[in-house]
Amino acid sequence: MASDTRSRTGLPEFTLEGSELSRSLGGGRVYLSQERRHWGPGWGGSLVLDGGAPAIAAFGWRKNDERPFEWSWLSWLGPWGADFFIGGLASHREPERPWLVGLRITLEPLEGLQIGLSRTLQWGGRRFDESPRSLLRSLFGKDPNSDIDGGEQGNQLAGADLRYGWRWGASGTAALYGQAIGEDEAGEMPYKFLLLAGGEAGGRFSSEAPGILNGASWRLFVEWADTGMRHAYGTHQAGAYQHHVYRQGYTHHRQVLGHQIGGDAELVSLGGLLDWGRSNAMVVLHTGKALEGAQRLVPGARVHAASLALQRPVGEVQVGASLNVVWHNGQRDHLGQAWVGWGW
Secondary structure, three states: OOOOOEOOOOOEOOOOOOEEEEEEEOOEEEEEEEEOOOEOOOOOOOOOEOOOOOOEEEEEEEEOOOOOOOOOOOHHHOOEEEEEEEEEOOOOEOOEOOEEEEEEEEEEEEOOEEEEEEEEEEEOOOOOOOOHHHHHHHHOOOOOOHHHHOOOOOEEEEEEEEEEEEEEOOOEEEEEEEEEEEEEEEOOEEEEEEEEEEEEEEEEOOOOOOHHHOOOEEEEEEEEEEOOEOHHHOOOEOOOOOOOOOOOOOEEOOEEOOOOOOOOEEEEEEEEEEEEOOEEEEEEEEEEEEOOOOOOOOOOOEEEEEEEEEEEEEOOEEEEEEEEEEEEOOEEEEEEEEEEEOOO
16 A cells, blocks of 8 residues: 555646755764655554655754764664654644654664664644744653643654564574554553564575576565554554544645554555565555544455555666555555656
């Protein structure tokens, strides 16, 4: 499942998606970009910022290497990375023009163990305080909008993900991973978790394999995602990716920024990836169900989907295409995309 941005005429709009201007600053790079972010170890989706969501134009800072901390008392955390950004959200009416603030830190304290800490915040918007002081208070869990809505801190999601990988055989790899994102907070800690878990295995074909398989790498994965708040614990509460102040919810261009299945749904995905040279292909099959309160799907309906994506170079230009087909509630929806990219 993927996103699409179209004009009122129904024709695709020209965007600067994938573009970035950056400059070195403080061990990283400060940047202006319009990009998609996939925060988490999942191949089928992310609960907090998903690569299938529309690209966000943003200003930020990103650590561009994974060197350990120089301070000895933090060096045990191993290689680390970070990304902090603030960008505008489109197609919001209540309130208009809110912002999305994101922060992610990744650590590798042990070989093969990767830890990610993510936090996003819908902040500001028309009639809300958008001063630097308000932003700082929001980032530290204070209450910048109490004079408007009686104690609202903004719409925040936060949580962690883990991935542990190891090698097998001559060229094989395997990993187990999981993600837990709190849709609410209690005692200034994440609460009402959405959950994701999966496993993967990969390897490389020998140089004697025929055609494009010659020396190509492969990967298979199976993944389960549950976007119902506390549903996995048997006490489902509807309303994931929704908010009583930000009425259009956790969205950009009317599409959920978290897992592509939307809030209040359960999904199992089985996929395969093939990578040869500068080309790659991916096929994923999904099956699941919509829970009570589901926004994107009809509550109670079963859902089945198939996704296919292919990318390869044509000269100095990278060309790609994808097709997504979804069957739910007796209906079939499909979405195709094509893109061209180049760098200089």
